[in-house]
Amino acid sequence: MWFAKRVALSLLLVWMVATMAFGAIHLVPGDPAEIMLSEGGFAPDPSAVAALREELGLDRPLVEQYADWLRGLARGELGHSLLDQEPVDELIGRRLPRTLELILAATVFAALVGVPLGVLAAVRRGGLLDRTLNGFAAVFDGMPVFVIATLMILVLARQLEWVSTGGYVPFAENPSAHVKLLMMPAIAIGLGFAAVVLRMTRAAVLDTLNRDFVRTARSKGASPLRILVHHALRNALMPVVTVVTLHMGAMLGGTVLTEFVFNWPGISSMMVDAVNSRDYPVVVGTLFVIAAIFVALNLAVDLLYGMIDPRVRA
Amino acid sequence: MRRFPWWAAGFVALSIIVAILVPWLGLHDPYTIATGRQFEAPSWTHPLGRDELGRDVLSRLLWGSRTSLSVALASAVSGCVLGVLLGMIGGFLRGPVEVVILRGTDALLCFPPLLLALLAVTLLGVGYSTLIPLMALVFLPSFVRIAYASVLSIRSQDYVEAMRVLGAGRIRVLMGTILPNIAGPVLVQFSLAASAAITLESGLSFIGLGVAPPTPTWGGMIGAGRSVMQHAPLQLLWPCLMLTMTIVSINMLCDGVRDMLDPQSLPMRLKRRPVLPPAPPAPAERGFQLQGLDVAIVTPGGGRILPVNDVSLAVAPGRTLALVGESGSGKSMTGLALTGLLPASAAVSAGAAWLDGEELLREGEKQARSRRGRDIAMIFQDPASSLNPVQRIGTQIEEMLRLHDAPGAPARGPRVIELLARVGIPDPARRARAWPHELSGGMRQRVMIAMAIANRPKLIIADEPTTALDVTIQAQILELLAELQRESDLALIFITHSLPVVAEMADTVAVMYAGQIVETGAVADVFAAPRHPYTRALLASAASPEGSPPQGIPGQVPAFTALPPGCRFAPRCGMRSASCEETPPALVETAAGWQSRCVRWKELA
Numbered sequence: 023m024w025f026a027k028r029v030a031l032s033l034l035l036v037w038m039v040a041t042m043a044f045g046a047i048h049l050v051p052g053d054p055a056e057i058m059l060s061e062g063g064f065a066p067d068p069s070a071v072a073a074l075r076e077e078l079g080l081d082r083p084l085v086e087q088y089a090d091w092l093r094g095l096a097r098g099e100l101g102h103s104l105l106d107q108e109p110v111d112e113l114i115g116r117r118l119p120r121t122l123e124l125i126l127a128a129t130v131f132a133a134l135v136g137v138p139l140g141v142l143a144a145v146r147r148g149g150l151l152d153r154t155l156n157g158f159a160a161v162f163d164g165m166p167v168f169v170i171a172t173l174m175i176l177v178l179a180r181q182l183e184w185v186s187t188g189g190y191v192p193f194a195e196n197p198s199a200h201v202k203l204l205m206m207p208a209i210a211i212g213l214g215f216a217a218v219v220l221r222m223t224r225a226a227v228l229d230t231l232n233r234d235f236v237r238t239a240r241s242k243g244a245s246p247l248r249i250l251v252h253h254a255l256r257n258a259l260m261p262v263v264t265v266v267t268l269h270m271g272a273m274l275g276g277t278v279l280t281e282f283v284f285n286w287p288g289i290s291s292m293m294v295d296a297v298n299s300r301d302y303p304v305v306v307g308t309l310f311v312i313a314a315i316f317v318a319l320n321l322a323v324d325l326l327y328g329m330i331d332p333r334v335r336a
Numbered sequence: 337m338r339r340f341p342w343w344a345a346g347f348v349a350l351s352i353i354v355a356i357l358v359p360w361l362g363l364h365d366p367y368t369i370a371t372g373r374q375f376e377a378p379s380w381t382h383p384l385g386r387d388e389l390g391r392d393v394l395s396r397l398l399w400g401s402r403t404s405l406s407v408a409l410a411s412a413v414s415g416c417v418l419g420v421l422l423g424m425i426g427g428f429l430r431g432p433v434e435v436v437i438l439r440g441t442d443a444l445l446c447f448p449p450l451l452l453a454l455l456a457v458t459l460l461g462v463g464y465s466t467l468i469p470l471m472a473l474v475f476l477p478s479f480v481r482i483a484y485a486s487v488l489s490i491r492s493q494d495y496v497e498a499m500r501v502l503g504a505g506r507i508r509v510l511m512g513t514i515l516p517n518i519a520g521p522v523l524v525q526f527s528l529a530a531s532a533a534i535t536l537e538s539g540l541s542f543i544g545l546g547v548a549p550p551t552p553t554w555g556g557m558i559g560a561g562r563s564v565m566q567h568a569p570l571q572l573l574w575p576c577l578m579l580t581m582t583i584v585s586i587n588m589l590c591d592g593v594r595d596m597l598d599p600q601s602l603p604m605r606l607k608r609r610p611v612l613p614p615a616p617p618a619p620a621e622r623g624f625q626l627q628g629l630d631v632a633i634v635t636p637g638g639g640r641i642l643p644v645n646d647v648s649l650a651v652a653p654g655r656t657l658a659l660v661g662e663s664g665s666g667k668s669m670t671g672l673a674l675t676g677l678l679p680a681s682a683a684v685s686a687g688a689a690w691l692d693g694e695e696l697l698r699e700g701e702k703q704a705r706s707r708r709g710r711d712i713a714m715i716f717q718d719p720a721s722s723l724n725p726v727q728r729i730g731t732q733i734e735e736m737l738r739l740h741d742a743p744g745a746p747a748r749g750p751r752v753i754e755l756l757a758r759v760g761i762p763d764p765a766r767r768a769r770a771w772p773h774e775l776s777g778g779m780r781q782r783v784m785i786a787m788a789i790a791n792r793p794k795l796i797i798a799d800e801p802t803t804a805l806d807v808t809i810q811a812q813i814l815e816l817l818a819e820l821q822r823e824s825d826l827a828l829i830f831i832t833h834s835l836p837v838v839a840e841m842a843d844t845v846a847v848m849y850a851g852q853i854v855e856t857g858a859v860a861d862v863f864a865a866p867r868h869p870y871t872r873a874l875l876a877s878a879a880s881p882e883g884s885p886p887q888g889i890p891g892q893v894p895a896f897t898a899l900p901p902g903c904r905f906a907p908r909c910g911m912r913s914a915s916c917e918e919t920p921p922a923l924v925e926t927a928a929g930w931q932s933r934c935v936r937w938k939e940l941a
Contacts, residue, residue, distance in 0.1 A: 038443035046455055164584035166535045168542050169576045172558060176565050176572060234721035240677055241716075242736050242787070243709035252735070256726050275448015279539050283562075290451070294543060297454045305458050313446040 025325065032321040039313040043306050044091045048084065055080055059300070077104070078302065100307030105299060110307035114289060118311070120190070121281070121288030124211065125273050127204055129266060131212030132219050137262065139216075140223025145250065147228060155220065163217040168279035171210040175283065178206070188284035207284040211277060215269065222265050226258040233257070264323060271319035274312045340596065344588035351582055355402040364392035366399040366552045375568050387557075387571055388564050396552040397574055403553045404582070407464065408533035411471035416526050418472060419479025424514060426480070427487025438484070441477035449474040449536055457545045467546060471536060475529040482525060486518045520597040524590055531586040538579055554579045615688035615695045622692050623652040624795050624827050629687035629697075631666070631673050633896075641896035642685070644669050645851040646923075651827040651844070653794070656818075658842035658859070659831045660874070664893055666851040667831045671797045673697075674829075675712055676704045691794055710740040713788035717800040719780035723772040729783045730756075730768030736790040755786040759816060778809035782816070789820055796821075799831045814841060835875060839863060844929075847871045850893055850904040853923060857930030867932040867940050869909050903933070911936055 055074040059066035075081050079090065094100065100110035143155045162170070179187040185206055193200040230236065231254050239253045278290035285291075289308060296304035354361075364382070370390030378385040384393035426437035453470055460466040538555030540546030547553045549560075554575040561572035610632060619625050631644035644666040651657040659667045672678050674689055674696065689696040691711055699707070716722040724732060730752050737748045756764035759782040772780060781801060788796050798817065802810035818841060821828050830841055838845055838859060845863075846856040847870065855868035866872040873889045891908040894900060900907055902917040909916065915935060923933045926941065934940070 034439070035443055035446065038439060039446050042443055042447070043455075046459060160588060161580065161584055164531070164587050165580045166539055166583070168539055168555075169558065169579060172562055172565075172572060173576060175562075176569055180566050181569075234716060234718060235724040237677060238714075238716060238722045238784075238787075239724070239735075241675055241708055241714040243705045243707070243739050244735070245705060248739075253724050253727075257724070272448065275451040278450045278454070279542065282543055293451060293454055294545075297458045297545065300458055302458060305455055309447060309451050309455055312448060312451060316446045316448075 028321065028324055032317050035317050036314050039317065040092065040095055040310060041088075043310045043313070044088055046306065047302065074104075095310070100310065101303035103296075103304050104301045110304050113292065113304060114308060114311055117287065117289040117292045120286065121274070121277055121290060124204065124207055124277055124281070124286060124288060125270055127208035128211035128215055128273065129270055131208055132215035133266065135212070136216040136219025137223050137259070140220040140262075141227055141250070141255070143220065143224045144227035144231070145246075147224075152224075156224075159217040159220045161217075162213045163221070165214065166279075167211055167214055167276065168283060170213055171207070171280050171283040174206060174210055188286065190285065190287050203284075203286075207277075207280045207286050210280050210284070211273065215273070218269065219262065219266060222262050223258065226261050227254055230254040230258040267319065267323050271316045274315060341585075341588040341592045344585035344592065347581060347585040348589055351401055351585075352405060354398055355405045358398050358402050361398065363395040363398060366391060366395040367550055368392075375564075375571075384574060385568075385570070388560060388568075393571065393574060396557060397554075397578060399552040400554045400557060400575065401578065401582070403547055403551060404534050404537060404579075407467060407471075407537045407547070408530045411468045411533045412475060412526055412529040414468065414472035415475030415529055416479050416522065419476040420483040420518070420522060422476070423480040423483025423485075424487050427484045437480065441480045444473065445477050449532075450539065453536065453540055454545065457540070462545055462548045464547065467537060467540070471533050474536070475525075475532070478525050478529070479522065482518055482521045483514070486521075487514055490514055490517060520593075524594050524597070527586055527590040527593065531583045531590070534579070534583055534586075610683055610685040612684065612686065612688075612698055615698060618690050618693045618695065620693075621650075621652065623650065623655070624689070624691050624829075625650045626670075626674065626689045627687055629670065629673060629689070630685045631669050631678065631682055632685040633682045635897065639897065643682070643851050643896055644673060647687070647846075647848070647851075647853055648923075649829070649846055649853075649856075651795070651829060653827050654821065654825045655844070656821065656828040656830055656842045658838040658845045659829060659848060660833065660835065660838055660845055661848035662833060662893055664850075665848040667848050668799050670848075671714070671799050671829065671831050674797060675708055675714055676701075677708075677714070706740070709736055709793075710791045711793055712795045712797065713791070713793040715781075715784050715788050715796065715798040715801045718804045719777060719784050720772070720804070722784060723780055725772055727772075728769050729772060729775070730770075733768075733783065733787050733790060736787045740791045751790075755790055756783070758789070758820075759783070759786040760812075761786075776809075777805050778813065781805060781809075781813055785813070785816060785820070789824070789826075792824060793826060795827045795829065797829045797831070800833070801830075802837065803832075803834075810837075817841070835863075847874065850899065851896065852904060852933065853931075854905065854933045855931065856923075857927075861927075861930055865941065867926050867930065867937040868905075868934045869911050869940070870905050872940065903935075911939070 055071045055078065056066060059070055059074060079087050098111055100114070102109055103113060139155055143152045146152045175187050178184050185202065188206065189203055191199045191203060227250075231249075236249055236253055239249045244252070275290070277286075277288060278294060280286065281288045281291035282294055289312070293305060293308045295301075296308070368391060370386065373386055373390040374388055376382065376386040376390070382392050382394065384397065387393050387396065422437050422441075426434040449471075452474060453467075456466050456470045537546050538553065538558070541553040541555030542559040544556075544559060546555055549556055557575040558572060558579070561568070561575070565572050616627070626647065626649040629644055629647040630642050633641050633643055635641060643664075647666070647670055649657060649659070649670075659670065661667045669678070669682065673682075673684050676696075676699075678684070684697050687697060691707075696704070696707070696712075723729065733752045733755055734748050737745075737751060741748070752768055753764045756767055761767050761779060761782055767775075767779075772783075775783065781804075784801075788798075801817070802813050805813060814837065817828070820826075828841075830837070832838060842859050844857065845859045846853050847862075847868065848854070849870050855862060855866060855871045857867075862871060863875060866875055870889075877889070889908050894904060894907065900917065902915075902919055903909070903912070903921050906912045906916040911934075913936070921933050921935045923931045924937070926932050926937050932940075
């Protein structure tokens with residue numbers, strides 16, 4: 023029952039997201055076709071506007087357009103790109119895996135860096151190491167990702183010439199070059215993420231170390247290291263895992279600038295290109311897919327929690 | 337509490353002042369292009385040099401702060417006002433309006449802000465008029481939630497109802513009660529939104545979709561500097577630095593404000609452990625003795641208090657001592673001090689303790705650790721939280737054996753099952769694989785007891801082991817403890833506030849009040865004719881339901897920071913005389929093994 027309710031709620035959310043994506047074009051004041059075609063303040067050719075209106079179906083009644091949009095979504099169709107007539111779903115299918123790969127690599131980096139340092143900061147709470155790590159976390163958390171990315175290119179690629187400035191090579195073509203090119207954008211995103219993971223882990227470990235069962239373990243004569251490894255960590259990491267999963271979803275939209283800086287041809291850089299060429303169906307379709315993935319990820323976390331902890335279901 | 341980040345506050349204030357005053361600072365025009373003077377090196381007139389179009393970098397940097405901060409402010413303010421309004425409307429009107437507002441903001445949260453911005457730019461073009469409403473929309477949901485939650489919690493409260501009855505209109509209720517209540521969280525959310533707005537705006541300007549050039553923006557400067565970074569890295573570094581500094585200081589300020597609104601007083605750590613003087617010679621008897629224990633705590637204000645003061649106890653093997661007192665009397669702290677489990681803010685500052693002639697309080701950490709669980713075991717009050725929720729109970733008992741087993745000890749698996757059987761858990765082999773949450777409270781406490789007796793300790797300290805349990809289960813647990821003690825000759829210190837339990841379990845009793853022992857002696861003697869007014873008052877109120885504070889004693893236990901100069905019980909004592917309030921009384925021997933801290937004990941005897 024709880025399960026069905028949760029799924030239904032998510033479906034409702036997806037429908038609302040779809041409606042919002044649809045509504046965006048119609049709620050905006052002015053004629054979208056005209057805005058899409060205007061460049062540099064010059065009024066576009068009226069016949070071109072009319073042609074675009076017809077192509078996008080903007081000349082038909084609103085209800086009909088809305089029904090068409092929903093029907094298309096149900097079949098997995100998101101329309102065609104205005105540039106080369108390619109179906110939007112195929113475009114997304116090609117670009118999305120690259121972005122997901124980037125996010126996954128960034129998450130692995132963030133977890134590998136953030137969790138151990140967070141534990142270290144918690145163990146040395148109040149000490150010099152803790153304060154230093156907290157300071158770094160504050161800076162990397164605050165620094166916009168495009169600043170990190172640009173500075174990385176400036177230092178690592180331009181000044182030291184250790185790595186190239188960016189690009190993409192398919193894995194099948196050249197695995198080592200692929201991984202090399204993946205590292206820079208993944209670390210650029212991962213640094214800020216690692217700062218979040220570090221703070222979360224530190225707080226969670228500190229919280230766990232104050233719990234009664236840790237006192238029990240101490241009363242047994244367990245060493246601080248044993249208490250940390252056998253008692254505190256597993257309890258502390260559960261909330262951290264949740265935050266990481268949710269954050270991965272949020273990152274779907276956060277890779278735009280990184281992909282742009284490193285020329286990574288993922289879904290976000292496709293969207294930037296689409297925005298620049300005013301390719302409306304691609305923009306709306308991509309936005310919808312990303313939002314839907316976000317909803318699905320939230321649902322997955324909820325369901326997982328419900329399975330682990332029976333109290334959630336109540 | 338953490339220190340308030342004044343430097344961050346200062347930097348934010350300075351940025352705001354500069355952003356406001358920038359037109360009157362006498363800077364060069366940030367738009368004037370000087371062809372032929374591109375990338376000019378820093379000079380007196382142009383302290384940061386010129387950019388790729390020959391414009392003054394310093395001027396553009398400072399004008400950029402005006403752009404960033406004004407966009408941030410405008411969008412955060414509109415998001416805040418609109419969000420709070422919508423949240424309050426949703427909370428007050430309920431019904432369909434509520435559903436639309438809440439679900440609508442939920443759906444809004446599914447769109448990543450940057451992608452939403454891209455959509456808006458596609459439809460509306462580049463510029464302030466797109467940027468500000470869009471970001472206001474992005475920040476809306478968090479404000480809606482704060483306001484909504486607050487309205488829900490407040491509308492049910494009595495005083496709001498009372499105001500309604502008194503005829504206050506809805507609007508006045510809203511303004512008068514809700515707004516002051518949410519001011520704190522809204523302020524925190526507001527600064528978060530402002531820093532997020534700066535990040536978002538600069539990111540969009542960076543890729544040319546935010547504030548349109550040639551308006552000076554940090555993001556735009558970084559974007560332009562990117563193509564010439566080989567040539568002029570400083571072009572890139574200055575705006576990066578400004579941007580990062582601004583965002584980090586707003587975030588820090590935000591943390592500082594949050595700490596101020598919700599002070600989570602971090603426990604102070606003792607800077608230096610007190611060094612104890614050498615212990616007096618060990619007593620000849622076996623069993624456990626404690627002499628003159630002081631425990632010191634550092635208060636958040638920096639002061640020192642003694643929640644345990646000059647406490648002396650003794651328990652012979654096979655005997656039970658009950659430590660009785662109200663909460664805050666120092667009885668639990670005494671128990672923790674004996675096992676070296678005091679929190680970081682507390683430490684033993686005087687005294688000595690012996691177990692079979694070995695001194696405990698001066699041991700090194702390693703030695704103390706090997707003694708914990710082997711010679712001294714503890715049983716805690718709440719078995720639900722005292723067991724690790726993600727370990728099977730068998731594993732947790734096994735750990736106790738593993739930590740103290742000598743090499744070549746017999747296999748632990750069967751011994752765990754034996755222990756579970758010993759404490760009366762049915763089907764022990766299967767139960768060893770159970771998780772703590774699968775057991776009842778009584779069963780969990782049996783598991784804790786099994787753990788405590790696992791290594792046949794000489795002393796068990798049980799801190800209110802039955803308080804969290806049902807009355808019928810309490811009796812069973814007490815019986816189990818008494819039975820185990822009879823057969824293994826261990827000394828038991830039983831910390832409790834329940835006098836009937838003392839009468840049933842203990843041979844001797846020590847009554848604690850405000851950190852001191854006020855009376856101690858054989859249970860039969862003390863309970864029959866107490867020789868301290870506090871004990872007498874406790875016993876008089878024992879007939880009342882368990883757990884309630886002693887009745888018939890006016891006043892409260894004094895705070896450790898404001899102890900009376902004389903007898904600590906004097907302000908509440910019906911027998912006090914002038915001398916009671918002047919000098920602290922000593923614990924005097926009234927008969928063999930029967931002591932009282934009352935100068936007028938003879939009148940009671």
